Amino acid sequence: MNKLKWWQTAVFYQIYPRSFADGNGDGIGDFAGMTARLDYLRSLGVDALWLSPHYPSPLWDCGYDISDYEAVAPEYGTLEDFDRFLEAAHARGMRVILDLVLNHTSDEHPWFLESKSSRDNPKADWYIWRDPDPVSGGPPNNWQSCFDGPAWTYVPERGQYYYHYFMKQQPDLNWRNPQVKAAMWKAVRFWLERGVDGFRLDAIGTIYEDPAMTPHRVPLDLAGLRHLADTAQTPAEKKRLARYWREMFQYQWGGPGLHDLMKELRALVDEYPGDRLLVGEDDDIAYLGDGDDELHLVFNFPLMRVERITPAHVRRNQRQRLARLDALPTRGWGCNTLGNHDSSRLFTRYGDGIHDAALARLNLTLVLALRGTPFLYNGEEIGMTDLIITDPSRLRDTMATWYYRALIEELGVPPAEAALRAGRMSRDKNRTPMQWSNAPNGGFCPPHATPWLPVNPNYAQGVNVADQEADPASLLNFYRRLLAVRKATPALIEGEYRPVHERARAYLAFLRQTASQTVLVVLNYSDKARRLDFSSLSKRPGRVIFSSQQGAPATCDLSRLEVADFEACLIELF
Secondary structure, three states: OOOOOHHHHOOEEEEOHHHHOOOOOOOOOOHHHHHHOHHHHHHHOOOEEEEOOOOOOOOOOOOOOOOOOOOOOHHHOOHHHHHHHHHHHHHOOOEEEEEEEOOEOOOOOHHHHHHOOOOOOOOOOOEOEEOOOOOOOOOOOOOEEOOOEEOEEEEOOOOEEEEOOOOOOOOEEOOOOHHHHHHHHHHHHHHHHHOOOEEEEEOHHHOOOOOOOOOOOOOOOHHHHHHHHHHOOOHHHHHHHHHHHHHHHHHHOOOOOHHHHHHHHHHHHHOOOOOOEEEEOOOOHHHHOOOOOOOOEEOOHHHOOOOOOOHHHHHHHHHHHHHHHHHOOOOOOOEEEOOOOOOOOHHHHOOOOOOHHHHHHHHHHHHHHOOOEEEEEOOHHHOOOOOOOOOHHHOOOHHHHHHHHHHHHOOOOOHHHHHHHHHHHOHHHHOOOOOOOOOHHHHOOOOOOOOOOOOOHHHHHOOOHHHHHOOOOOHHHHHHHHHHHHHOOHHHHHOEEEEEOOOOOOEEEEEEEOOOOEEEEEEEOOOOOEEEOOOOOOOOOEEEEEEOOOOOOOEEOHHHEEEOOOOEEEEEEO
């Protein structure tokens, strides 16, 4: 494995700072809390940490509206606290990458405050400004923000509209201005020089839009489109919905210049020692360039864009993704995940209400056994679930609060139904505080503190770290065992992927192979035990290096492999 970079062998763990660990008792996660939990993360077996935004922010979009790129939000601590966290993580052998938001700033950033003050100030062209439509006097076109309605907001001081792909508090930067680029690259260098190991690049596809500002032709606004998403039932309605989403935003994504910009950023990052990493919040393999001149990784989001993980879906996904990665001039590397801060939690999203715990174990095994770098999300290791917040006053996701109002005021939905639908749509449901113990507030913060989001009450039913630490059969200890097995099994890290039994509908089987080791991965996604024949792979007994079933034998006969319902097993072949 010496030929691989650190980020190819690592398992990443995403920390949502506001919800991870409260170190000063104010109900908000912070760097003191994160630093105190580093030994837990090391014991879990992860190798690298991705921090969601930790910068100063008015929090209209939970930190993705940044008001200072070279500082730490006061509620999280100070730069010195950050440095202590980074040093402590490195001392434990863990790398740290930061979220980097390139597309936009906060509307409270000093750059924007200056830019909006007049048409002739030094930063007048740092954002995307347009005159009103000459006929209607309204916005320049009908583009929508993907969060909360029209993509244009009027500023009287300039008599112009500014563009925002996200909410109006997140104005888009004008990356065609060399001064903007220089200022942002300065911020990148600020963190690289402090020792961070790279960046996860937020929403890179939105950096450049269609210069011609071509209007879309969808006969709905954003509220109407989200309402259709809630109510679509038939295959035809769902197909129309997908087409409308694509057509509404097609001119606001992927404008010319993106690949040149990514090459420039890669060249900057490559100036620093230690193989600093760039991973894009995108699934387009084109962002890897020739495999060695743009980003290092993009996420395999198609793997998670299904209602249910099935063997057929995984095979199809791997066939398509790996073929494209292999076709790059410098072979590309995969990046697999089933959850993050923007999606429903793995335990909820892919459960069936009956076998949720078993499916969670299967799906972890899948992510850790596929070719590529795995990303995990904090709390999934204890089976944290979505918490639907039906009291709109407790929501902190402003996209959901906008939707709640739009449902009532524009679409006439009754308030109780609107509250439920907003809670289900909200990203708050999968961002609730980490559950550390069976104690008030789940041990996230002291009993006297009010956590920034409600803690899921299921912490009292064993969904917490402390209770699971003491239970050898817990999901937490399953994660630990499997992460340790992956680390000790070269084929699972660097091996080639080869599917076997490709017509099987109920189970997934594939090989991970190096020149010196072959591992058979079998994942039974059904509620029936099976006897399977893998004798064509080897006539010798296989060594069971891992099984989700307690008491699994140490060796197995490959001609009659007994696989229990929902079992995940890893078998070394000889």
